[in-house]
Amino acid sequence: MKLAKMQNYVPIAALAALMASCGSETSNTTGMAYNDTDNGGFDVNLDYDGQQTGPGLVFVEGGTFVMGQVEEDFIKDWNNVPRRVTVSSFYIDENEVTNVDYREYLYWLHRVYDQDYFPEIYRSALPDTLVWRDPLAYNEMYVENYLRHPAYNFYPVVGVNWIQATRYCSWRTDRVNEQILIDEGILNEANDQLDGDHFNTEVYLYRPGSRFTAQDKKGLPDLSPNSANGDAGRPARIEDGILLPKYRLPTEAEWEYAAYANVGARVYDRSTDENKYTWNGSSMRNPSDDERGDMLANYKRGRGDMMGRGGWLNDQADITMQVRFYPPNDFGLYDMAGNVSEWVMDVYRPMTSTEVTDHRSFRGNEYETFDKNYQDLGMLEPLMEIQWETDENGDSVIARLPGQLPTRAVSQEENLDRRNYQYSDYRNYLDGDVQSSIYYDEAPPEGEAPMYDYSETTLVGNTTRVYKGGSWKDRAYWLSPGTRRFLEEDQATDDIGFRCAMDRVGFQNQDPDREKRHTPPSRHNFRRYRM
Template sequence: MNRLNFLKSLSPALAAAFLLSSCGGDSSNTTGWAYNDSDNGGFSVNTDYEGQETGPGLVFVEGGTFTMGRVEQDVYQDWDNIPRQVSVQSFYIDENEITNTDYREYLYWIRRVFDIDYYPEILTTALPDTLVWRDELSYNEMYVENYFRHPAYNFYPVVGVSWIQAMKYCSWRTDRVNENILIEQGIFNEFPDQSDADHFNTEVYLYKSGEYTQQNKAGLEDHNPNSPFGDEGRPVRIEDGILLPKYRLPTEAEWEYAAYGNIGSRVYNRVTDANKFTWNGSASRNPEADQRGDMLANFKRGRGDYMGTGGWLNDQAATTMQVKFYPPNDYGLYDMAGNVAEWVMDVYRPLTLEDVRGLNPYRGNEFKTWDKDYQGLGALEVLQEPQRDGDSNIVALPGELPRRDVTEEENLNRRNYKKADYRDHIDGDKQSSIYYDAETEEGEPLMYDYATTTLVGNTTRVFKGGSWKDNAYWLSPGTRRFLEEDQSTDFIGFRCAMDRVGFQNLDPDREKRHKKPKRDKFKRYNYN
C-alpha cells in the first residue's frame, strides 16, 4: 500500500497524527540520526514546540482575504483608496492603543539605563510633544501641563508621538518582553544592573551571545559534545522558539483588516466585508436595553459638538477617553474607531492599492544589513555611542548593532530585490518618470518632489482611523490620511503589532472557525 492510499485508509484524526509524527519525532527522517543526543553529534531540535505564545498586550488576528479600500463615497475626491481584494497572513495586534503609562515606562527605562547627562538626546528625542495641545484660538493649557503625566490620564492614549518615536518604542518593547521571558525561564538574573551599552538587546543576545554575560544565570542544555559553553549551558537561539518576534507598527492592510473584525461574515470563499464601521460585524453590540443607543466610539458629531449636552454626555469625553471604555470589535480590539487615529508602517502614496502585492501589501521597504565596518571597527561590534544618519538623527542606541543599507553590488545575483530603498518603487522614482532617459540615466522625478510640487514624499507615513477630533466619515477603516514621519499631533497615537510564525490559526487541531470573544453583557472597562 503506497503512502497516499495508507493515509486514505486512516480516520482524519489518525491521518493528521501520522503526518505530524512523520515530520517530527526524536530522530531525523532524513538520516535516522537521533536529535538532541550528544553521542550522535548533538544536533538540537525543539521537538516539543507547541506554537507561538501571545505576547503581553496582544490579541491574535486570524488572517485571510478581504476587500481593502473605500466602502463609502469619496467625499474628498482623493481617489487614494480604490477597493482591491488582498490577503494578510495572521498576526497579533495590541488590544488597545499605547497609553501614557505605557510610554512613561519607556522613558523611565531610558533614564535608568543611559547617562542622560552624557547622552541627553536619547531622552529628548523620545519625549512626546506635549505642546501639540496648544491652539491659536482655544485654551488647552490644562492638557499641555497634565495630560501626559497626571494620574487622571494614566490610561488614556499617548499623543504627541511621531512615527519615528513610535517605531523606536516598538523596538524597546521587543527587548523588554524578551528579557522578561528569559528571566521567567530562569536563564537570566532578575533586575540586572544595566547601564549605557550594557543592556539587553534581542539581536545582540541572539547573534553575539558569546559576548553577552551581564544577566546570564543558567543556559539551556547543550547537546554539542564540543560545546564552548561548558556545564553552564548554552544561550537561547531562534531555533528554540522561546523568544518572540519583534514588536512593530502594523501595516496599513493589517490595521484595516483588524479594524473591520469581520469574524463570521465570510461565506465559503465569497468575502462579504463591505462594513462601513468597525462594529458592523456584530449583530448586537449593546445587548442590554439600558445600553442601547450609547455611543460606540469617541468622535465629533458635528461642528462644535465634541461630547453632547450637559446631563447627557453622549461619549463621555471632550477630547480623548481612557482605553477600553467603548465596546471592542469582534476581534476583541478596542478603539479601532475613534479616540485617536493611529500610525501604521506604510509610506503614503495615493495609488498604493494599485501597486502593492496581493499578499501582505505594504509600501515602505528599506532593506538593511549589519554594518561590520561601522566607523572602521572592521567587525560586527556592539555600539558604544549612538549611531546617527546623515541628518544626525539617532538610528541606533548604545548596546545595539549598527546597520547600513544593502548595496546593489552585493545583490547583483538576486532577482527579488536589487537595492535598499523601495519606498518609491514604481511610483514616483526616476525610472518611472516620463522625464527619465534610461540611456543617459538623466532626468528628474515627475512626481513626489517633496516640498516643491507636493507634500508627499518618502518620509510621509499613513495614519488610519478617526479620532476625537474627527467627524464620523474618518471612522471607517477604509479611509486613509498622511503626515510626515517626524511630526506629531494631539489626535494621533499608535498600537503595536507582531508577526505570527507557523500555523495561521491558534487551534492545534487546525480548527477553521475563529470563535468570537464571549461577551454576555457589555461592561465599560475600569482601571480603577
Template sequence: MKKTIHTNLSLAALSLASIVTFSSCKEKSNSTGWNYNDKDNGGFSLVDFKGQVTGPGLVFVEGGTFTMGRVEEDFYKDWNNVPRQVSVSSFYMDENEVTNLDYMEYLYWLDRVFDRDYYPEIYTSALPDTLVWRDELSYNEAMVENYLRYPAYRFYPVVGVSWIQAMKFCSWRTDRVNEQILINEGVFNEFPDQQDADHFNTETYLYRPGDYTQQNKKGLPDNDPNSQYGKEGRPVKRTDGILLPKYRLPTEAEWEYAAYGNSGHRVYNRTTDGNKYTWDGSSMRNPDKKHRGDMLANFKRGRGDMAGVGGWLNDQAHYTMQVKFYPPNDYGLYDMAGNVSEWVLDVYRPLSPEDVTDLNPYRGNQFTVYDDNYQDIGALEVLQEPQYNSDSDIVRLPGELPIRAVTEEENLNRRNYQKSDYRDHLDGDKQSSIYYDQDVEEGEAMMYDYAQTTLIGNTTRVYKGGSWKDRAYWLSPGTRRYLEEDQSTDDIGFRCAMDRLGFQNPSEKREKEHTAPKRDKFKRHEYN
C-alpha cells in the same frame, strides 16, 4: 565588552513557563536516520515546540482575504483608495492603543539606563510633544501641562508621538518582553544596574551571546549544542522558539483588516455582510438594552458637539477617553474607531492600491544588513555611541548592532530585489511630483537642477481611523490620511503588532495535528 543582564520593569507577569521543553526522546531523523539529541550519533539538537506564545497586550487576528479600500463616497475626490481584494497573513495586535502609562514606563527606562548628561538626546528625542494640545483660539493649557503625566490620564492613549518615536517604542518593547521571557525561563538573573551600552538587546543576544556573562547562574554558557538551554546549559537560540518576533507598527492592510472585525460574517470562503465601521450595522449608537443610545466610539457628531448634552454625555469625552471604555470589535480590539487615529507602517502614495502586491500589501521596504566590516557577524562590535542617519536622527542605540543599507553590488545576482530603498518603487518622485527646470549658475558653467514641489515623499506615513475630533466619515477603516513621520498631533496615537509565525489557524487542536507529522521508522532496505 561584557554585558550584565537585569531588569526591574513592572511588566505584567508572563505565563511562559515551559514554552519549549528539551526533547529527551531518541527520535530519528527522517532524512538520515540519525538520532536527535544524541551526542554519540551526531549531536543534532531538537527541542519540543508547542507553538508561538501570545506576547503581553496582544490578541490573535486570524488572517484572510478582504476588500481593502474605500467603502463610502469619495467626497474629497482624490481617488487615493481604490477598493481591491487582498490577503493578509495572521498576526497579533495590541488590544488597545498604547497608553500614557505604557509610554511613561518607556521614558523611565531610557532615563534610568542612559546617562542623561552624556546622552541627553536619547531621552529628549523620545519625549512626546505636549504642545500639540495648544490651539490659537481654544483654551487647552490643562491638557498641555497634565495629559501625559497626571494619574487621571494613565490609561488614556498617548498622543504627541511621531511615527519615528512610535517605531522606537516598538523596538524597546521587543527587548523588554524577551528579557522577561528569559528571566521567567530561568536563563537570566535579575539585576537592576543596566547602564548605557550594557543592557539587554535581543539581536545582540542572538548574535553575540558571549557578551552576556550573567546569562545564567553558572556564568559562561555551555557551548555544547546538545545541551539544554537554561541554568546549566547553552544560551537560547532562535531555533528554540523561546524569543518572540519583533513588536512593530501594523501595516495599513493589517490595521484595516483587523479594524473591520468581520470574522463573524464569514461563510466558508466569502464575506456575507462586511462591516461599514468596526461594529455590525451602520448605527453610531449602542443597541444593547442596558446601554441603549450610548455612542459606540469617541468622535465628533457635528460642529460644536463633542460629547453630547450635560447630564447625558453619551460618549463621556470631550478629548480622548481611557482605553477599553467602548465595546471591542469581533477580534477583541478596542478603539479601532474613534478616540485617536493611529500610525501604521506604510509610506503614503495615492496610487499604492494599484501598485502593491495582493499578499500582505505594503509600501515602505528599506532592506538593511548588519554593518559587518569584518565579514564575520561574530566579530561585529556593538555600538558604544548612538548611530545617526544623514539627518542626525538616532537610528540605533548603544548596545545594539550597527546596520547599513544593502548595496546593489552585493545583490547583482538576485531577481527579487537589488537595492535597499523601495519606498517609491513603481511610483517614484518624478512620476508622483511636479518638476520644473531651474537654472543655477556656478562659475562659467550652467547646471540644470530639478526642484520638486509635492505634499508627499518617502518620509510621509499613513495614519488610519477616526479620532475624538473627527466626524463619522473617518471612522470607516477604509479611509486613509497622511503626515510626515517626524510630526505629531493631539489626535494621533498608535498600537503595536507582531508577526504570527507558522500555523495560521488559532485552533490548538488543529495546530498540533499539523505541526507534528508522523515519521516513518528507519528501516533497512533489503536489496534483491
C-alpha cells in the same frame, strides 16, 4: 512582568528534558537521532506548541478581504480603490498605547542612559505636549497634565510621531524577551544595565559574548561535544522558539483588516451601510438594553458638539477617553474607531492600491544588514555610542542607540544575482523612482518637451506615513476603517496615537487541534523503521 496571558508555551524544563533525551526522535533525512550528545548534538525542539501571545496582544487570524474605501468618497479623492488582498495571521495590541505605557519607556531610558553623556536619547523620545495648544482655545491644562497626571494614566498617548512610535516598539521587544529569559531561568535579573550595556534581542542572538547570555549555569543544555560553554549551558536560539518576534507598527492592510473584524462577510456594495464601521454595523449608538443610545466610539458629532449635552454626555469625553471604555470589535480590539487615529508602518502613496502586492501588502521596505566591519575591527561588543545618519532634509538624526547592533543599507553590488530585489530602499518603488518614469531628474531628449515638471514640490514623499481611523476630533466619516490620511513621520498631533503589532510565525490558526492534524515526518515516517 509575568506573562500570564501566554498560551502554547514550552516550559524550559520540558525543553531541556527533551534535548537531553538520546535518540527519542530520528531524522527523516539521515536516520540519525536528534538531541543525542553521542551523535553530534544536533538539537531540535520537536514539542514546539506554537507561538505564545505576548503581553498586551490579541491574535488575529488572517485571510482575504476587500481593502480600501467602499463608501461614497465625498471628498472625491478616491485614492484608496477597493482591491482584494490577503493578510497573514498576526498579533495586535488590544488597545492603544497609553500614557502610563509610554512613561514606563521614558523611565527606562532615563534610568539606563547617562543623562549627562546621552541627553538627546531621552529628549528625542519625549512626546510633544505642545500639540495641545490652539491659538483660539485654552488648552494649557492638557499641555501641563495630559502625559503625566494619574487622571490620564490610561488615556492613549498623543504627541508621538511615527519615528518615536517605531522606537517604542523596538524597546518593547527587548524588554519582553528579556523578561521571558528571566522568568524561565536563562538570565538573571540585571538592574545595573547602563548605556550600551543592556539587554538587546539582536545582540543576544547574533553577537555571542555579551554578558546577557547564560549566567550562573542557567543556560539551556548544550549538547555539542565540542562545546566551550561546559556546564554553563548555552544561550537561547531562534531554533528554540522561546523568544518572541519583534513588536512593530501594524501595516495599513493589517490595521484595516483588524478594524473590520468581520471581513469574511464584507462585500463591496455601496448600496448598503452594512459593515461600515469597526463594530460591523451602520448605527453609531449602542442597541443593547442596558446601554441603549450610548455612543459606540469617541468622535465629533458636529461643529461644537464633542460630547453631547450637559446631563447626558453621550460619549463621556470632550477629548480622548481612557482605553477600553467603549465596546470592542469582534476581534476583542478596543478603540479601532474613534479616540485617536493611529500610525501604521506604510509610506503613503495615493495610488498604492494599484501597485502593491496582493499578499501582505506594504509600501516602505528599507533593507538593511548588520555591519560586520565592527567585527572585522575586533569590536566584538555592540557599538557603545549613538549611530547618527543624515535624513532627506540634511539634518542629523539618531539611527541606532548604544547597545543596538550597527547596521547599514544593503548595497546593489551585493544583490546583483538576486531576482526578487536589488536595492535597499523601496519606499518609492514604481512611484517616483527611475523605473516608474521615462524622464526622471534629467532633461528630455533634444527637441522634446518635458512630460512632467520635476522641480515642483509635493506634500507626499518617502517620509510621509499613513495613519488610520477616526479620532475624538473627527466626524463619523473617518471612523470607517477604509479611510486613510497621511502626515510626515517626524510630525505629531493631539489626535494621533499608535498600537503595536507582531508577526505570527508558522501555523496560521491558533487552534492547537487544527494544527496537529499533520504529524511531522520524523514522528510519522520513521516509527515503523525504528520498530
